[in-house]
Amino acid sequence: MSPSAGVTRNTLRQQIADALRDEVLAGRLPPGREFTVKQIAEQYGVSATPVREALFDLSAQGLLASDQHRGFQVREFTVADYRAMAEARALVVEGLFRNPAEVAVRPEGLASIRRRAAEAVRAAKGGDLDVLIGYDLRFWRELGQFVLNPYIADFLTRLRVQAWVFAVHRLRRDGMDEDVLWFGHEELVEAIARGDHEQVHAEMRSYYGHALAWADRLEARETKGSAEGTAEEGAEGRTDGPPGPGPAMPPQSPESPGHCA
Incomplete structure (x- = not known):
């Protein structure tokens, strides 16, 4: 690789990392949103290498979580x-x-x-x-x-x-x-x-x-919401007669790639 090629790749890597960080900070990539190197590379029209490096940079900064099989997701802080x-x-x-x-x-x-x-x-x-x-x-x-x-x-x-x-x-x-x-x-x-x-x-x-x-x-709101959800689930589970078949599973929609403006 020539020196100029290395500079170009590193610059692109930083640009991608900065753009994705801005998307996360703007709330357009919400916590838990999953995406892959391939999806981001296609979105930006670049090769996978600088994208992968940018995503690992953001992971090192604690903004993304990575999984060997599922790709990357925006980290959910509690x-x-x-x-x-x-x-x-x-x-x-x-x-x-x-x-x-x-x-x-x-x-x-x-x-x-x-x-x-x-x-x-x-x-x-x-x-x-x-x-x-x-x-x-x-x-x-x-x-x-x-x-x-x-x-x-x-x-x-x-x-x-x-x-x-x-x-x-x-x-x-x-x-x-x-x-x-x-x-x-x-x-x-x-x-x-x-x-x-x-x-x-x-x-x-x-x-x-x-x-x-x-x-x-x-924390108080989340605790209250969790308690109310548990109570509602308990009420829905009570019936006067013998238990019948459960509701049909809803159709699963494919996950969409993360949006990158």
């Missing part, structure tokens, strides 16, 4: 997963700002982060989920550039992406409000700019508190 993500982010960020040697705040980077923060808050208050996700991810990614340990910065970015994968279809279903969304981006930036570690901790506790409260409400 409420417990989301709660753990929020707690991990809060603990890591608080820990970083307890040790100033781990963080190098560059004044030239603050202007851009302030813009990201303002746009994220504006989108959140305006109910524009797509714009919110984009600016929120850029906000945390640029904030992560202040962290001197690149492994921690990468970890925080991945956690935030995974949290949005969990949240996006639930927010589209239930709507967005101040009880769910966190609007503390600007306050967090200013606390970091001042070197006010106590305020940084307070903002992260606010972030974690919002996430935890939402997780509690989701």
